[in-house]
Amino acid sequence: MRIAMDCRAIESGATGIGTFAASALRALLQAPPAGGLAVLARPGAGLGGNVPASVLVIEVGPTRPLWYELELPVLLEEERADIFFSPLFACPVVRGARYVVAIHDVFPESHPELCTAEFGEFWKRRLGSSLRAACHALTVSEWSKRQIVERLGLSPDRVTVVRQSVGDEFQVLEPGAIAPVLGKYGLRGGGYVLYVGALDPRKNLERLIGAFARLSGDRLRLVLTGKAVTKGYDLAAAARRRGIEGRVSLLGHVEQGDLPALYGGARAFAFPSLAEGFGRPPIEAMACGVPVVASARTALPETCGDAALLPDAEDETALADCLERACCDELVRGQLIRAGLERARGHKVRRFACDLASAFSAAMAGPVEGLWSA
Numbered sequence: 001m002r003i004a005m006d007c008r009a010i011e012s013g014a015t016g017i018g019t020f021a022a023s024a025l026r027a028l029l030q031a032p033p034a035g036g037l038a039v040l041a042r043p044g045a046g047l048g049g050n051v052p053a054s055v056l057v058i059e060v061g062p063t064r065p066l067w068y069e070l071e072l073p074v075l076l077e078e079e080r081a082d083i084f085f086s087p088l089f090a091c092p093v094v095r096g097a098r099y100v101v102a103i104h105d106v107f108p109e110s111h112p113e114l115c116t117a118e119f120g121e122f123w124k125r126r127l128g129s130s131l132r133a134a135c136h137a138l139t140v141s142e143w144s145k146r147q148i149v150e151r152l153g154l155s156p157d158r159v160t161v162v163r164q165s166v167g168d169e170f171q172v173l174e175p176g177a178i179a180p181v182l183g184k185y186g187l188r189g190g191g192y193v194l195y196v197g198a199l200d201p202r203k204n205l206e207r208l209i210g211a212f213a214r215l216s217g218d219r220l221r222l223v224l225t226g227k228a229v230t231k232g233y234d235l236a237a238a239a240r241r242r243g244i245e246g247r248v249s250l251l252g253h254v255e256q257g258d259l260p261a262l263y264g265g266a267r268a269f270a271f272p273s274l275a276e277g278f279g280r281p282p283i284e285a286m287a288c289g290v291p292v293v294a295s296a297r298t299a300l301p302e303t304c305g306d307a308a309l310l311p312d313a314e315d316e317t318a319l320a321d322c323l324e325r326a327c328c329d330e331l332v333r334g335q336l337i338r339a340g341l342e343r344a345r346g347h348k349v350r351r352f353a354c355d356l357a358s359a360f361s362a363a364m365a366g367p368v369e370g371l372w373s374a
Contacts, residue, residue, distance in 0.1 A: 001360060002035030003028065004081035004097065008042050008060060009088065015198050015226060017104065019280060020140070021087040023165050023349075024356060029055070031353035033360070038079050069093050083360050090126040091134050099134040100363045103159075105144050105277030105298075107202075109151045114202040114275050116230060127152075132370040136363035138162050138356075140278035143299040154371050160362055162355035164280055165347050169257075170287040172341075173264045181261035185223075185251060192221040192249075193323060194266035194290075196259065196281045197273075199250075200230040204272045204295070206238045207316050211272075213242040214320035220267060220327065225251045263288035268326040268333075271295070274313050279303045283347050286340030291326040291333050293319070307339035 007025055009018040028037055029051060038056040041047040047057055056079070073096030076084050081097040091099040108115050108123040115123075131137075131152070138160045139145050145159050175189065182189055193212060197203055205224060212222045222244075224235060239248040254262065263269065269285035272295045279300050282292045286307055294300045295313035304310060309326055311318035325332045 001033050001082045001364060002038070002080055003033045003083045003085060003360065004038045004040070004076055004079060005085045006087065007039045007045070007047060010045055010047065011042060017087055017102075020102065020104070020164060023167075023280075023352065024085075024087060025051075026167065027165060027349050027353035027356055030349050031357065033357075035080075035082065038081065072096065083363060085356075085360070086134075089123075089137075090130045093129050093133050095133060098136070098363050098368065099130075100136045100138060100359060101130060101134045103137050103139050103144070103148055103152075105139075105275070106147045106151045107275055107277075110147060111202075111275045116200070128372065131372040134371050135368055136160070136359065136366060137371060138359040140164055141299040141302050143302050144277045158362075158366060158371055160355070160359035162359060163347060163351055164278060164283075165349040165352035166280070166284050166287050166344065167349070169260050170263065170284045170344070171260065172289040173260060178261045178265045181258045182265045184258070185249075185254075185262070187221070187223065187249075187262075187265060189265045190267050191219065192223045192266055193268050193270050193327065194262060194285070195222075195224045195226075195270050196262070196284070197226050197271070199224065199226050199228040199235060200233060202274050204274045204313050205235055207314070207319065208270055208272050209235065209238045209244070209248060210242055210316045211319035211323055212248075212270075213244045214316070215324055215327070218247065221247050221249055222270075223249045223251060223262075223266070225254045225262065227253050259284070260288055263290050266290050268293060268323060270323060271300075272311070272313050272319055273297065273300065276300050276303070282308055283344055287344035287347075289337050289341060291336035292340055293322045293326050295319075305339075305343055307336065307343035309336070 009021045040058050040060050043059045069092050073094040076096030084097040084099050086101045089101045089103045108120050149156050239245040263285050268291045270293050271282050275298045282294050285292050292308040294304050294308045296310040297313045309322040311322045
C-alpha cells in the first residue's frame with residue numbers, strides 16, 4: 001500500500017491540526033507503508049532534512065483551488081498512491097486515490113459559538129464535497145466518533161479512532177536540563193502554573209485567569225503560551241481586571257524544543273477547555289511528570305481518565321479548588337503524577353502507527369463510494 005499524506009499544515013508554531021499532522025508523519029516514518037510514502041509539504045517547512053531518502057517530498061507552494069481539485073488528483077495517480085491522507089476533513093472533489101480524511105471534531109455543528117467565523121465558513125464550504133469524495137474517516141477519540149456518527153450521519157464502520165502519540169522528548173527531565181530553558185523565559189522551577197495551546201475563547205482562559213486569582217498566596221505565576229487566533233481576545237486585560245497582571249506571563253509562541261522543559265518546570269498544568277476533540281497538551285504534561293487540571297467537557301475525560309482533576313469548565317470556584325490541590329496538596333500531586341505517567345505511556349508512536357495502518361486497511365477493504373452519497 002502506497003500512502004500520500006498532506007503535510008502542509010506542519011510548520012513552526014503550529015497547534016491542533018498541525019501538531020496532529022506532525023505526529024502522524026512521525027508515526028508513518030517509524031513504521032513506513034510497504035508500498036512507500038509520499039508527502040506534500042510547504043516550501044521551507046524543513047521536512048526534507050527529517051525524512052529518509054526513500055520518502056518522496058513534494059514541495060507545494062501557495063496553491064490555487066484548481067490545483068488542489070484537478071492537478072493534485074493527477075499527481076496522486078502518477079505517484080500510484082493507494083491512499084491520500086488528509087489530516088484535515090477536506091480533500092479534492094476529483095478522486096486520484098482512496099481519500100482518508102481526519103475529522104477531529106464537529107464543533108461547527110455542536111458548538112458553533114466556539115468556532116471562528118473563518119473556520120465555520122470553511123467547514124460549510126468544504127464538508128459536503130469532501131465527504132462525498134472520501135471513502136473513510138479517522139478521528140481522535142471515541143467521543144468524537146460518536147458525535148461524527150450522530151451529527152454527520154456516517155456509518156460507524158467507516159470511522160476509525162486513532163490514538164495520537166506524544167514524542168519521546170516529552171519525558172521527566174533532570175533539573176539541570178530544565179533550568180537553562182526557564183532562565184530564557186525568566187521563570188523559576190516549580191513557581192508557575194502552565195498553559196500550552198492556542199489563545200482563543202474555546203480554551204476558557206479568561207476563566208482560568210479568574211480561578212488563578214483565587215489561589216491563596218502570591219508565590220505562583222500563571223504562564224500562558226501560544227498564538228492568539230481570535231482578534232480582540234485580550235488576556236492581558238483580563239488579568240488587569242482581576243488585579244493580577246503582574247503575575248500573568250503571556251509568552252506567545254515558544255520553540256517546540258523548549259516545551260518539555262517548560263512542562264517539567266511547572267508546578268501544575270492547566271487546560272480547562274470548553275471543547276476538545278482530544279486534547280493533546282495534557283498528555284504531554286503528564287509525560288513530563290506534571291500534575292494536570294483539565295475539565296469535564298467533551299473528550300477530555302476520555303483523554304485524561306483518572307490522571308487529571310476534571311472540574312466543571314464553567315465553575316471558576318471549582319477550577320480554583322482543583323488548581324489549589326494540584327499545586328499544594330502533596331498527596332494529590334503524587335497521585336496525579338503517577339497516574340499521568342502511566343496514562344502517557346499509552347500514547348507512544350508505535351501505537352499511533354498501528355492505528356493509522358488499521359484506518360488505511362479499512363479504507364482499502366471498504367467501499368470506494370463516498371462517505372456521503374452524491
